[in-house]
Amino acid sequence: MPYFSYFDVASTAPPHPVARQALLAAMEEGWADPDRLHREGRRARLLLDTAREAAAELVDCRPDELSFTSSGSRALHTGIAGALAGRRRVGRRLVVSAVEHSAVLRAAETHEADGGTVARMAPERTGRIEPDTVAAALTGDTALVCLQSANHEVGTEQPVAEAAGECRATGVPMLVDAAQSLGRGVVPGAWSLLAASAHKWGGPAGVGVLVVRKGTRFVAPAPRDEREAGRAPGFPAVPQVVAAVAALRAVREETAAADGRLRGLVDRIRDRIPMLVPDTEVVGDPVRRLPHLVTFSCLYVDGEALVHALDREGFAVSSGSSCTSDTLEPSHVLRAMGVLSSGNVRVSLPTGTTGEEVDRFLEVLPRVVAGIRERYAVPSATGGTTVGEGDEEGGVTVDALGMPCPRPVIELARAMSRTRPGDVVTVLADDGAAELDIRAWCHLREQEFLGEEPLNGNPEGDARAYRVRRTDRPVPPDDPAARWAPTTGSPEGPADPADPADPADDGLRR
Amino acid sequence: MPYFSYFDVASTAPPHPVARQALLAAMEEGWADPDRLHREGRRARLLLDTAREAAAELVDCRPDELSFTSSGSRALHTGIAGALAGRRRVGRRLVVSAVEHSAVLRAAETHEADGGTVARMAPERTGRIEPDTVAAALTGDTALVCLQSANHEVGTEQPVAEAAGECRATGVPMLVDAAQSLGRGVVPGAWSLLAASAHKWGGPAGVGVLVVRKGTRFVAPAPRDEREAGRAPGFPAVPQVVAAVAALRAVREETAAADGRLRGLVDRIRDRIPMLVPDTEVVGDPVRRLPHLVTFSCLYVDGEALVHALDREGFAVSSGSSCTSDTLEPSHVLRAMGVLSSGNVRVSLPTGTTGEEVDRFLEVLPRVVAGIRERYAVPSATGGTTVGEGDEEGGVTVDALGMPCPRPVIELARAMSRTRPGDVVTVLADDGAAELDIRAWCHLREQEFLGEEPLNGNPEGDARAYRVRRTDRPVPPDDPAARWAPTTGSPEGPADPADPADPADDGLRR
Numbered sequence A, B: 001m002p003y004f005s006y007f008d009v010a011s012t013a014p015p016h017p018v019a020r021q022a023l024l025a026a027m028e029e030g031w032a033d034p035d036r037l038h039r040e041g042r043r044a045r046l047l048l049d050t051a052r053e054a055a056a057e058l059v060d061c062r063p064d065e066l067s068f069t070s071s072g073s074r075a076l077h078t079g080i081a082g083a084l085a086g087r088r089r090v091g092r093r094l095v096v097s098a099v100e101h102s103a104v105l106r107a108a109e110t111h112e113a114d115g116g117t118v119a120r121m122a123p124e125r126t127g128r129i130e131p132d133t134v135a136a137a138l139t140g141d142t143a144l145v146c147l148q149s150a151n152h153e154v155g156t157e158q159p160v161a162e163a164a165g166e167c168r169a170t171g172v173p174m175l176v177d178a179a180q181s182l183g184r185g186v187v188p189g190a191w192s193l194l195a196a197s198a199h200k201w202g203g204p205a206g207v208g209v210l211v212v213r214k215g216t217r218f219v220a221p222a223p224r225d226e227r228e229a230g231r232a233p234g235f236p237a238v239p240q241v242v243a244a245v246a247a248l249r250a251v252r253e254e255t256a257a258a259d260g261r262l263r264g265l266v267d268r269i270r271d272r273i274p275m276l277v278p279d280t281e282v283v284g285d286p287v288r289r290l291p292h293l294v295t296f297s298c299l300y301v302d303g304e305a306l307v308h309a310l311d312r313e314g315f316a317v318s319s320g321s322s323c324t325s326d327t328l329e330p331s332h333v334l335r336a337m338g339v340l341s342s343g344n345v346r347v348s349l350p351t352g353t354t355g356e357e358v359d360r361f362l363e364v365l366p367r368v369v370a371g372i373r374e375r376y377a378v379p380s381a382t383g384g385t386t387v388g389e390g391d392e393e394g395g396v397t398v399d400a401l402g403m404p405c406p407r408p409v410i411e412l413a414r415a416m417s418r419t420r421p422g423d424v425v426t427v428l429a430d431d432g433a434a435e436l437d438i439r440a441w442c443h444l445r446e447q448e449f450l451g452e453e454p455l456n457g458n459p460e461g462d463a464r465a466y467r468v469r470r471t472d473r474p475v476p477p478d479d480p481a482a483r484w485a486p487t488t489g490s491p492e493g494p495a496d497p498a499d500p501a502d503p504a505d506d507g508l509r510r
Helices: A017-029 A040-059 A070-085 A102-113 A132-136 A160-167 A238-276 A303-314 A331-339 A355-375 A408-415 A434-445 B018-030 B039-059 B072-086 B102-113 B129-135 B160-169 B238-276 B301-311 B333-335 B355-375 B409-414 B434-445
Strands: A066-069 A094-096 A117-121 A143-148 A175-179 A193-197 A208-212 A279-281 A293-298 A343-349 A384-388 A396-400 A424-429 A448-454 A464-469 B066-069 B095-096 B117-121 B142-148 B174-177 B193-197 B210-211 B280-282 B293-298 B343-349 B385-388 B398-399 B426-431 B446-454 B464-469
Touching: A017 A040, A017 B018, A040 A066, A040 A208, A040 A238, A066 A070, A070 A102, A070 A143, A070 A175, A070 A193, A070 A208, A070 B193, A094 A102, A102 A117, A102 A143, A132 A143, A132 A160, A143 A160, A160 A175, A238 A279, A238 A293, A238 A355, A238 B117, A303 A355, A396 A408, A408 A424, A408 A434, A408 A464, A408 B066, A424 A434, A434 A448, A434 A464, A434 B464, A448 B385, B018 B039, B018 B238, B039 B066, B039 B210, B039 B238, B072 B102, B072 B142, B072 B193, B072 B210, B095 B102, B102 B142, B117 B129, B129 B142, B129 B160, B142 B160, B160 B174, B210 B333, B238 B280, B238 B293, B238 B355, B301 B343, B301 B355, B398 B409, B409 B426, B409 B434, B409 B464, B426 B434, B434 B446, B434 B464
Parallel strands: A094 A117, A094 A143, A143 A175, A175 A193, A396 A424, B095 B117, B095 B142, B142 B174, B174 B193, B398 B426
Antiparallel strands: A066 A208, A193 A208, A279 A293, A293 A343, A384 A396, A424 A464, A448 A464, B066 B210, B193 B210, B280 B293, B293 B343, B385 B398, B426 B464, B446 B464
């Protein structure tokens, strides 16, 4: 492999050279317990205090407002739990956006299980939460609002300063998850709490930041511990903290210099992909977005196969398709936005990315997507059986039960290509992504989604019937799905998806 | 400072050279998200899986039983909460020893605040919890027993295998806090959960270990997170984990070779200190103990001054005296054992400690203790006033209110030296260590502790009256306290305790 481009910094950034150097030096100087009175302890204390002051300056807060936690997730969990406990007498309503990081949404679920209530703000189709949406969510019993500075999957920036202003005006604290943006600059506005994660900006893993502004009611979650103002139990990892702060300072300068160029590279990807790869939806806000991140979804492709194929071509990317996750559910972000989740790819560029790397990606991607689409075109006599045809509505029913994404939408497209305007196609499917992708397909193809209902009268089951009516808009005769024969839909026995030579490797690993 | 001996490895061990090397290498190879499908993710996954297998071998468990947490405290918190939740239907009684690490005791307090009950097993005066004590604590509604493998403050080893056998016989899971011993060997016995901390064995800070044996009912605390079997939320710190496991393997071999020698060095300290330093109590079990750790307490000395003075002489030690803590409370371990807490010093030797270093310590210590005792002998007209003399019991009352440790016990000793057998001395004091130290003084001097009661009828206040009767045993005429005039007892305005030239620096910093 002569080339390798790591396009996944939104997952984690490679350690910055400054972080490595600082970590090594601080392991010499700052390994001791900063709470000890002897000289080794005092040296560690000095390093920790100095790092806290430097971090506070980079966040624009007071040093005594900032605690170092063991991860960004812990910062979020502790920040949310502490703020909710501090406002318990006011009310037990938590407001979050539906596109927050899963650590926020899981903390919200915990709050619900504990008897609290949660309001989830729906985003625009771009992933944006408008300030009006935040204002409308503020009720008298709202204890806390959580809003990310920018979305981790699609890059859409949120109007944090305006939202914080709305919250401040009604006396409600707002927590900002700044994980995706703190390495790129100060988070503006009158927010009350902030959480971030050092490995996102090139610091070591194992360091998070939690800021609780003075005047914010906060009750640290139990068990109590004196470390870090009671907000992060356990022995502090001073060397990693020192390295994290050193990296943040270095990265801030580098991103300030590089972000204009990265924005241009992402614009190049955003502009060209729809022309280069048919049936692809670029998602997220095209303007109000992180400079280095772009996400798109490809019809009739499964995300895991795409990630593996791009990896073999020398590109590390990630995917929000359900095919890549343990849960069999597509990304909650894509779902909340109502956009296609199949064949989803997130590209997030490191600071040093060159135009040549992006051009190579744009050269490789169409071939890779076409190759995966071809692999679904294997003739087969099983699966995707049309079980009814020409019923009273002049439609057909397609059985895609047991088929993982992107198969149900492929079967839908096949069936639709044989219909006339007014005909209805019913797809029976139990994959977690089916509804989202069928709706998104209708949106892209300008076909009418009639609705869905549980099969066998079991509202809890996954099996559902999705009904789509043919409009007068054409289902393109060259739709790649139209010429594919159905393939085997067995979910069992996947081969190693990393092995392209395996004929059973269709990437449909569960 | 030509020499410096770090005698505080029980707080934290300096990073092992192997840990440094492994950390650097793993930062190159294992910085990516091990949950990602691309090659960088798979490299990190491979390192993490390999580290888990190696750690499991060193702990003697299965790899899928072992999770890496962000600290030993987190491992304890999660282990206790998860085991209690898993056994909630059986009962809500938690049994802990009174000498566990504060992370266990705080988790127990949290359980109580949540409606559970906690039984605290009292140790022998050596700090030992006998297996019979554990057996007696096992009731039908006991959900979990927590017992450390060895005590962190006095080094006493606990009969973990026997205790685990008692627990297993009644179907109660036992959690072992192995923080002080995992670097020295496998923890034997049928325990169900185990927690440990890498920085104690020379690994980096920020890595803990939690083992939950198969068959142990366990419900991971919320918010849920898929990482580490749901037992450690947040992005995993793979490089630190790799370094921690590499260090554990290296350290195990080194301690196996060195522990016999360290045991001899500690025996030298244990044997000589009572001869070299008058009025000193060596605490902990003399035989069933960690090889490298010894703790002693000196009458009429405050712990913070002692730590600072030894630091100036080139020795890093720690102290469980209340004068060194934020809480103004002496170590809960010394309190539970009922031993003297004033002038407490814990010496914990690194593997490479030489006999010369120990001899130098034994040469320096008597001089340092004598120097601090001399500093209390400053003539003064205020404080320690004898407010009553010759009352109906023929005794005196000494007002030591507002005086920090070790002053109340110094005032007691002064007053006792002027009494005859049968006389009663009442000491009024509000320092957190007063009761423990007055009781311990009576034990050492073979005087009779009559009891204590709250002053002013306020049972919640700190101010109490302690009554001691003179026996026919002498209060030594050469007791150093007897010839000291009372000194100023003001708790305010301490000078920098690190500055030996400051005449106001009496080390009594609060």
